[in-house]
Amino acid sequence: MQVPPGLPHVLHFLALLSPPVILVFIVSYFFPIPIWATILLSIASVPAYLAFHISHKYSKEKRRAAAIGAAFPPSYNGVKFGNFDLLVMFQNIYANGYLGDGLTDAHAELGGTFNLRILWDNNILTNDANVIKAVLATEFPNFIKGKHFQAFMNSVLGTGVFNTDGDMWKFHRQMTRPFFSRDRISHFDIFEKHSDDAIAKMRERLREGQAVDFQDLIWRFTLDSASEFLFGACIDHLSSNLPYPPNTPQAATNNDQETSADRFAHAFARAQDTIAKRGRMGHIWPFLEIFSNKTADDMKIVDDFLNPILQQAVENYTKDKEAGLIKENESEEVKDDETFLDHLVRTTTDSQILHDEILNILIAGRDTTAGTLTFAVYFLCMYPHILERLRKEILEAVGPSRRPDYDDIKDMKYLRAFLNEVLRLYPAVPFNVRYAINDTTMPNPDPNGKPFFIPAGTPITYSVLLMHRRTDYWGEDAHVFDPDRFLDDRLQRLIANPFIFLPFNAGPRICLGQQFAYNEMSFFLIRLLQNFSGMDSQLDIQTLPPKEWAQFPGRKGMDKFFPKSHLTAYSKDGMWVKMKEAEPAS
Known part of the structure; x- marks a missing residue:
């Protein structure tokens, strides 16, 4: 009998939350704390532990970014706790919206690369050809499909070429x-x-x-x-x-x-x-x-x-x-x-x-x-x-x-x-993703701005669909269907930067x-x-x-x-x- 795919991940998550609960029970063993208080402390310790963990993580990332003269990309913020409203919004867009809805407006406001923190996790989204070039080519060894991607794809893609990294990917x-x-x-x-x-x-x-x-x-x-x-x-x-x-x-x-x-x-x-x-x-x-x-x-x-x-x-x-x-x-x-x-x-x-x-x-x-x-x-x-x-x-x-x-x-x-x-x-394939192995930076389109800091383990979701429709790459007629753009003088845009068409x-x-x-x-x-x-x-x-x-x-x-x-x-x-x-x- 196969283990359901979600169970190992849930058990791993619960194990990560267990230290404060274990600590409370250890303290209650040595000190006369009522059972009801032990239970309340155990329950309260989990969100407190999470808050400390998240705050400590952000603090370390900011210090690492500052140490190399970098900064996080601008953030796309919702109004609910943990940006949960944005998660709900994007689920609704998938069901009822147009491809790229939600992201198009965010890119217009924040630029080609921004940080969408869902439930306090960094998620970098980009339609910037220079960032995509770095992820796919110039910094290829530092970006992988990663264990999170492989986990939800595994029951269909297994260890095939699109769901592996390293030596197994090279073998395939x-x-x-x-x-x-x-x-x-x-x-x-x-x-x-x-x-x-x-x-x-x-x-x-x-x-x-x-x-x-x-x-x-x-x-x-x-x-x-x-x-x-x-x-x-x-x-x-x-x-x-x-x-x-x-x-x-x-x-x-x-x-x-x-x-x-x-x-x-x-x-x-x-x-x-x-x-x-x-x-x-x-x-x-x-x-x-x-x-x-x-x-x-x-x-x-x-x-x-x-x-x-x-x-x-x-x-x-x-x-x-x-x-x-x-x-x-x-x-x-x-x-x-x-x-x-x-x-x-x-x-x-x-x-x-x-x-x-x-x-x-x-x-x-x-x-x-x-x-x-x-x-x-x-x-x-x-x-x-x-x-x-x-x-x-x-x-x-x-x-x-x-x-x-x-x-x-x-x-x-x-x-x-x-x-x-x-x-x-x-x-x-309108959208794709890679995960950073080590801390790195991505180019900032603002020549006076600091490079964008990408912490280790962070996903970068890149949209070829949105990049292919950028007017600064393809001209004001970027949304017009016109095959001649690949035959006339407009082709010079692609020749100058081949990574705008992928x-x-x-x-x-x-x-x-x-x-x-x-x-x-x-x-x-x-x-x-x-x-x-x-x-x-x-x-x-x-x-x-x-x-x-x-x-x-x-x-x-x-x-x-x-x-x-x-x-x-x-x-x-x-x-x-x-x-x-x-x-x-x-």
């Missing part, structure tokens, strides 16, 4: 890198197979006169592509029925035939949402999981699907090795016909390492790409002139039916600019699958616009933002969908569209 990175080191023809075979299936599925539904939830479709496409790429066994999520719009009679049949692929996909999504909620709750989440693991039921569904595949791969490798078909010095070589799992088992046969690494890469290879393609289609619906220009480039470079290859994609400048602009306004992270932990993702997204968009010449958002079906959002500046006031995020960004309740089929080539 080294194990994974060779498979992403070059473009392989087999990748394009996978893209073609599943994009053609997805487009056929979409065309069939559109010919019924019904709208299609493009987000649901593209999640299926990326899950099928990722599963075949990773372990050579397609989950075949595209084979199940697409959902009908919720305002149609047929919608009653949407859940009639749930397949094993549906169960896997839905369980995996729920598990990710659960661990993301833990992260937003901070130190409170363990108290909500003292007696149960909220990811357990969903991860059982995931594991029941995945573990037999992993077991079969290990058995196949063992048989081939015993038969002398595998040489010891081949472990670093990647063969054209092998899957990612085939490659991994030649590095390790540890079932837990294989399990965790596959799930980590599945999230990276599926959710991020699906989200970006969903937002890409939204922008094509909103800006027909951009769709027309992009389709023109596709038809001139590839034609109306030919399969694109790597050179085609590499040469299509507007397609790359279009994808970059999608990733700028809606990066796949859709794939940066530094030693930069995404290994960056080019794979560009290839997959480009391939699908080319196939899509070879088959369809126009598209429209179905706003009567789409879950729209609250009407009052229209009065706000920027994308919050512009966009006609409700953006959300757990680990990655997505559209609430899907992205409902209709598309016009292209005329056959004469």
Whole structure:
């Protein structure tokens, strides 16, 4: 029986609070103190001890900051005890608000970097490119995912590459890198197979006169592509029925035939949402999981699907090795016909390492790409002139039916600019975090100000989404969707400071699958616009933002969908569209 994930953390917390209580009972043993007084003193000693501990901690941090000529970033303060009102506010924003709400106003008032103390813990938030550069690159050895991050992610990500530090992270990175080191023809075979299936599925539904939830479709496409790429066994999520719009009679049949692929996909999504909620709750989440693991039921569904595949791969490798078909010095070589799992088992046969690494890469290879393609289609619906220009480039470079290859994609400048602009306004991972190992400082944008002090153990939460929309980095039109900014003179802003655009992270932990993702997204968009010449958002079906959002500046006031995020960004309740089929080539 597994120990619930919250229990060890709660016991550790109680142990930290025990010294004053123990001291009271020791004193009562030697002195005649009534039982009622002992109990009252024990209860009173805990908050007194906490107050002393917090005050002493702040005092030490201020002295350490002063010793190196630094100062804390400005503070974002609430009105309730321990800034508990801010914790409640951000939970409400997650449920009902726009991405970045609460932080946007704080940045406008306090600058690119500020300290948000929740329940007396330092939490540094930043959208400053120079601070993010330091965290991800120039001071990389001093910043880790850390034990707090790993604790709430562990029941899903385990010890995979996105949830480890130090030697274990290096091991996973080294194990994974060779498979992403070059473009392989087999990748394009996978893209073609599943994009053609997805487009056929979409065309069939559109010919019924019904709208299609493009987000649901593209999640299926990326899950099928990722599963075949990773372990050579397609989950075949595209084979199940697409959902009908919720305002149609047929919608009653949407859940009639749930397949094993549906169960896997839905369980995996729920598990990710659960661990993301833990992260937003901070130190409170363990108290909500003292007696149960909220990811357990969903991860059982995931594991029941995945573990037999992993077991079969290990058995196949063992048989081939015993038969002398595998040489010891081949472990670093990647063969054209092998899957990612085939490659991994030649590095390790540890079932837990294989399990965790596959799930980590599945999230990276599926959710991020699906989200970006969903937002890409939204922008094509909103800006027909951009769709027309992009389709023109596709038809001139590839034609109306030919399969694109790597050179085609590499040469299509507007397609790359279009994808970059999608990733700028809606990066796949809007928020991320690192923890400082040792005391350090971060650059202060005020040339006359002291550098910002970051105490050891402090998290720095950085928002690529908010950084990508800063007008001082991108110009006054930063909130306008315009792919030409990556082609005209405005590109000089990015050339002057490459760290203002980080859709794939940066530094030693930069995404290994960056080019794979560009290839997959480009391939699908080319196939899509070879088959369809126009598209429209179905706003009567789409879950729209609250009407009052229209009065706000920027994308919050512009966009006609409700953006959300757990680990990655997505559209609430899907992205409902209709598309016009292209005329056959004469």
